[in-house]
Amino acid sequence: MSRRQTLGVLSPSTLNSRANPAGRILSGKDGSQGTASALSGASVPVKGRKSMAPTAENRPSAVGPGIERRSSAFGGKPTGPKQDPRPLSDKNFLNNCVHTLITYLSLHGYPAAVSPKTLASPTAKDFTMVVQFLFQRFDSNMKTFGKIEDEVPVFFKRLNYPFQISKSALFAVGSPHSWPAVLAALTWLVELLNYNEKADENSGLNASMLDTEEGGNKKEFFEFIATSYKYFLAGDDARCEAVEEDMMTSYKQKEDGILEQQARTKEADLVLLSDLERIKNEPSSLVAAQLRLAEHSVDTEKFEKLIENLQALKQSLQRKLVERQADLKSKQEQITQLAAENDEVRARVAAQPVNKADLNRMILERTKQKEALESITCQCEEFESKVHQQEVQIASELRGLETGANRYNQLAHRLKLVPASAKRADGVSFELKINSDASSPSDFSNLDLKGVVRPALDRQCDQYRTKAAELSQDLLSLEEQACSSRDAMQERREENAVLEHQIRRMEGQLMDAKGAQEERVRGEAGRADVLKNEVLRLRNMATSMQGDLEARKKAVAAELEAMQRSCEAEMCKTTSDLSAALDMMVQHRLWVQQRVEKVVAATRQAHVEVAQGNL
Incomplete structure (x- = not known):
């Protein structure tokens, strides 16, 4: 496995290929968000995206008609300096950041002693050691450093940190007016490192799981989810709908194949039933045995x-x-x-x-x-x-x-x-x-x-x-019939094994779809929390913007309610469709298994009767 290039620019497509959304990296311990969802007030206006629902052609922007679209924290270059919406003056927020930083340093072998008192107002030496340790976690080959006030802004800029770190703040890093912003940046860096570790663990686990035949179908479904989610974040509804249509076409073809296989199985069952009835109507060998x-x-x-x-x-x-x-x-x-x-x-x-x-x-x-x-x-x-x-x-x-x-x-x-x-x-x-x-x-x-x-x-x-x-002549005819019955029974067994494999595969796809749907619901719930926090923040703004904020709050609340209803309806429909499909597959599997068992029993009885007739 190739080593990570830690100092390269992280593109949106690279981050979106991870197992978790990129916005999760920047979440604070107190529930505040460092992603684009928390920066909507300072984001650049973009065009709203269309809905992915199959029953509607278009809908308003995902953040409402009067609100600008949120931009990704790792997306395009900002058009101007952004204001940090995090509560940097809140002691609880700063204490959570210190706790996060100390936890990461302790668990990853930081060579020096570190305490909340040290990180409350660190010296330049302490800050330099912490920064060098974190930078080496990105790239273990980094052995030499230049001036901290020059290296730190460049490093964070390469990582697409959404806020600017000034050199003046690094000259007096432990001062009360500059340390909160730097501490928040270090916390963001630690959360990014934690995300990379979790993503690497999940990628290794998924690679081992996808080596099997059943994992191939999961891989195909995961690729569909990743591709559609990438187009969803990019706002490219045309490609997103095209990917969905391709996936639906693939599932339709598989469904047609299963239906054809089911029809062939039914025809074979009818043939076996007719053979069984004919064998039952033949004279019994009991009379000959009595004679x-x-x-x-x-x-x-x-x-x-x-x-x-x-x-x-x-x-x-x-x-x-x-x-x-x-x-x-x-x-x-x-x-x-x-x-x-x-x-x-x-x-x-x-x-x-x-x-x-x-x-x-x-x-x-x-x-x-x-x-x-x-x-x-x-x-x-x-x-x-x-x-x-x-x-x-x-x-x-x-x-x-x-x-x-x-x-x-x-x-x-x-x-x-x-x-x-x-x-x-x-x-x-x-x-x-x-x-x-x-x-x-x-x-x-x-x-x-x-x-x-x-x-x-x-x-x-x-x-x-x-x-x-x-x-x-009769014996030859019976032997040919017995041979054909054995061949038919073997074919039924093979077809039953194929159907069982398809059922297991569809069950796995069902569980994956449920997991994806639950993950999507959790994401929407997080987004709803973000919108609620946004509403609370808007309430605390200056009275001069009260009218605009009130309208924006109503739009956000309406968008939240509409999104919740849409998600609940889509989740209910998906769950009911998947449950119905699973029930039909289980019933068909039981029916086929019962028919095959009956045919096998009848064939064995016919073999016994033929053997007794030969004696």
Whole structure:
């Protein structure tokens, strides 16, 4: 941030760009004003300005038809020496000035001790130290000073101090006839320094606030206020009205944009409402869910029956296992008996007397018998192995057939083909039963699989393929509708966010407008106080000017009353318009939010129903 140029000439536009009016700098502690409002008696006559009210084209001057326009204390050059209207001979006024000066010096690190007694009649040294300290507050680079009686008048003249400070008063600065005017000048200088500090603080705060998006709108409004107020002070009503028209045009465009957005939102809401109504009128998925529940109940009963059949099969297999174990035990007993007989035959043979030829013959026969026995044993084992394999294969195939039959019956139940009174059975029983004890293939099952079951199943497949194609088309249509509903809902959310942002921005503008209006009312109230003080001062003037002053007082009072009425009417109208606009915006925001919530809820319900329908 660049350093302030303290010794430069302060122009009216520079002062008017501050956050507070420039006239506030010169106000005294006792309520007297050092601005142009307090100097109207010595001001140069200027042309009265027009009214800013939109219902009237022209009005008299802001200070009445018989009173000269007040000039700014920092405005153009005075045409002659001005008389200081401040009560310099009043002790209370001087005490307030001393108090103001001491407060500023104490708070800003004045290096020397200062007291009311010192400033009541200061020496040249004390005055020099105070002046140098105050000058350095304007410009910290000021290290050397010339003669005080030469530097002080030039410095105050550069600051556009409205009254002349003579060198003779500075030669005897502590004298009773010269010190009050110099003290008032120092007080004016302190108030100007206080104003600069407050303005710098406000400018830094406003700069940080205006960096945001919402602050951009505030910045635009502040620039409008500053520009119009500058033209107002300059008396340029044409430019002031042009700025107001531009601002009204900008607000009108924003209002049109909001109305268009509102219309689009309403159209989108109507579309969503029609979609919601259509979705509500579609068949409910509850009936389909109830039908599936009934099918599941029937399937549960069939599974229970299947479990009972499997348990019966298990018991039958256990009985067969017991029978096979009994057969095994019988075979083992037979083997033991044959072994005993064999031992007995061997013993008997051993006891028989034989010769060598018989022995050879017997050995040969035994060898032949042994070979024959081994051959028969091998054949028997092969036959037993084949029989066992065939039994295992038959049992496995029977289990597969029974499993397939059970699976077939389950699917038939799900397809509503079983029992014969089912929906798609057409009076024909499609339930398959396997007879494992059948003696012929025709008695193995109770159904003609090729002649009856398969053609019926082919017809069912064709019907289901057709229905599946239709349902797939419906599913695609529903998915497209759900996608469009989600897109529309997202657009509504975005539009709602934009509307909320606009509402917050308009609320901020409303608060700014209220603050500006209140500031304006306070300014007008201060101006009314100034006019009242002016009336009191006019009452105390010489009796020779009594007639002129009386007329001037009446004009000022009339102007004050008219201005108060105008300000009150304008403030009431502005407040009512802003309140109505805010209420409409809040109501519209609530309406849009409610509609969006309803649409979101309906869309979610539709998604749930679509998901259930897919299942």
